[in-house]
Amino acid sequence: MDQLGTFHSHVLIFPFPVQSHVNVMLNLAEILTLSHIQVTFLIPEYIQDDGPRFKRIFERYPGFYFEPISDGLPFNHPRTGDRVKELFESIDATTKPEFKNKLNSGDLISDGRAPLSCIIADGIMSFVIDIANDFKLPTILFRPFSATCFWTLFCVPKLIEAGELPIKGESNMDKLVSSVPSMEGVLRLRDLPSFCRVENVSDSQLQHVVSETYRATRAYGLILNTSEDLEESALGQIRTKIPQIYTVGPLHAYLKRLKALPTSSGLIEEEINCLLWLDDQPLKSVIFVSFGNMTVLKRHQFLEFWHGLVNSGKPFLWVIPNNLINDECEIITEFMKDGEKRGKVVDWAPQEEVLSHPATGCFLTHGGWNSTLESVYEGVPMICWPFYADQQVNSRLVGEVWKNGVDMKDKCDRRIVEKMVRELMEEGRREEFMKLAQGMAKLSRKSVSVGGSSYNNLNRLIDDIKIMSHQK
Template sequence: MLNLAEIFTISGFQVTFLIPEHIEKGPRFSNIHARFAHYPSFRFKTFSDGLPSNHPRTGERVKDLFESIDIKTKPHFRDLLESGESTSNGRGPWTCIVADGIMSFTIDIAKDFKIPTILFRPFSASCFWTLFCVPKLIEAGELPIKGDTDMDMVVANIPGMNGVLRLRDLPSFCRVEDVTDPQLQHVVSETHRATNAYGLILNTFQDLEESAVTQIHSEIPRLYTIGPLHANLKHARASHARNSLTKEDRECLLWLDAQPLKSVIFVSFGNMTVLKWQQFIEFWHGLVNSGKPFLWVIPDNLIECGRQILVEFLEGSEHHGKVVDWAPQEEVLSHPAIGCFLTHSGWNSTLEGIYESVPMICWPFYADQQVNSRLVGEFWKIGLDMKDICDRGIVTNMVREVMETRRDEFIKSAQEMALLARKSVCDGGSSCTNLVRLIEDIKLMNELKSS
């Protein structure tokens, strides 16, 4: 979202970026304010998501966030639009709302003020379309998933993607025995609400997910596929500063400089994954036993048992690899020392890995990640899918398969996919063209509002 906001700023728009106050007040908040200070037309504004500052907002507890946003954030958002603050300090009135796709309440509230809303869903197109088709899966009896169901059964009722996914590859929200599950119903409802918005932005490109994009376009005509967004942003600005809300450990880049070509496993499960201690131990031993050096991102909330036991465990183990709180991921993935990306298959991470042609080992945690890992392993052939397994022997074997026995095969496939990604954001590419169309459509909104 921040990358998209910067693209809008560079394109001449005045941008107000709403950020949850618990992030801005957190101990690991980056100097992002300073980085954006040279854009006079850009400003941050905080809002409350209604949860206490110490709430984890991760894992199973993310459902609390959905509920709190509905109760607390909606009235705050209406108050903001009613305040007339948009026209303060010489700024013009708001022309358009670009909202996270899980906050579709913005559509109705903004409509009261005659402001169009475009939703931005940071999922893959394939996951968005899968969630859109959940009612079809329920009607066909493929959902709910009962306890004795064969999870490798192929799903047959997703138009355009028939035979692509198994039950275990459906979004984690679908792993319920009761289709009235509140979290599943909420996510599916929010997905369908996109048809009521002015349009939908997806961070993907045509050649990557053509079937899903075609199906979504039939339901939502104003569809803007403009990914990889981080690459489109690189083309839009001269500098390559990273838009991260979290402080990054840049010393890891110096450590990578000292490693041989394509020798290092980069390990990051994002900032929402929560590992049990035994899962961490399996990954640790699997990596160590592989004999490959690794760079592992371990934020405070990664492991259930907390940071202190982890610190004690890691003491004296530096010779196996390097551990950091957070890393400049785009730069790490582009570093010549990286030979493999062990990832949770979050969509940003997946796209960044594709763009830098890094083969992946996927261990999805929740949400869209199950879908993404299936595509990486089975259809794009740029890595291996390790979902629903956490075993040190398998970790070791998969690392060796990606970095040794099938190394050339995976590198070739990854380079071919990276070429398509890079073409999409070049002049005349599908994502570049769609981004221009999006910007022109918003400019037209502004002209209509001014006339």
């Protein structure tokens, strides 16, 4: 990849307005900027001033521009759990027309910016394709979850036709599904994306995500934050429908090499204290616990996890954001006080730094794709408790395909939590999990190294964008 210099291309990047999607598309945006490509990033208004990263990017890269855009919801809207449906509706009513107005206004090519070469849009917002066509701009869609989940959603009509959807009750959730080619013998009903857990297949949210998946066939190409080694089977199937695929993951790994600043630069004092606490812990002794920023726990679920961790006797670092518990939030205060005796409780932590820390021995996670890739890359075994969207599929990959961790979906019991922590952290199967996790890490690191499949595909994406600029 080239170093910074004269900009000949200009890409508009448009993420779905939730933090995890914004984060991974920011990684791609930084990489493109470091490769002589000018970037305008449509940042959701409600998070544009959230944290030091945005300011650091803006100041560091002269070819990087932030452009705020509204998702139409109040700033204090949770945008989590069941209320994501409201976000879909608001984007259609507010964001879609505002996006078209921005393209019409000429503001996106002001301040000396070059004409747009193409648009990279989140795959859940395929309306961009039609609007971009009106401006003769090619659209490349970016799906920030696993290729296996993408392929599973593509197969939902087959699942319905075969009578495997809708799911009929809870008694047969371990039945293997047969209508997702290449995943026979792997996916059970309980491993299908959470959108599939509906009584009626005409459910609006299910139909929305399936139609968005199908519309990806109309885009110029599809970017997936994965690698050939991680998801070879699913990728082979997707290519029969969408030949132009760029498998470029894990994206966060490139910035470890490309950025001149160390990855911990810009961390606030609280985050530094978190890492200093880890410095005092023995090698591979700490359970890192984080359920992301969209998971919502019920009170009894929080208590089961808490007691399971305490009963395991292992030190833990647990990230508990304000939105984690949906009722009786005052219980957190008392548990945080007690947590200082058992481990450390914080409301945010620098996840990449924590996972790469020598003291971290296990990751209790919701199984979001960003978190999964970061854990795979660092060779940290996982305990997965999926909550939403693709997480059900991802956790099955961890527990059944890669076997670098365990999957405890649909269970929330302190005895199971304690058992799984001990299984991954104590003698017995610990060495087996560590060996498999380290093997996955080697494959992941190889893919982003010079000559690796993801490295080559990322360079192909960069070259294709530059070609688009010359065709204007």
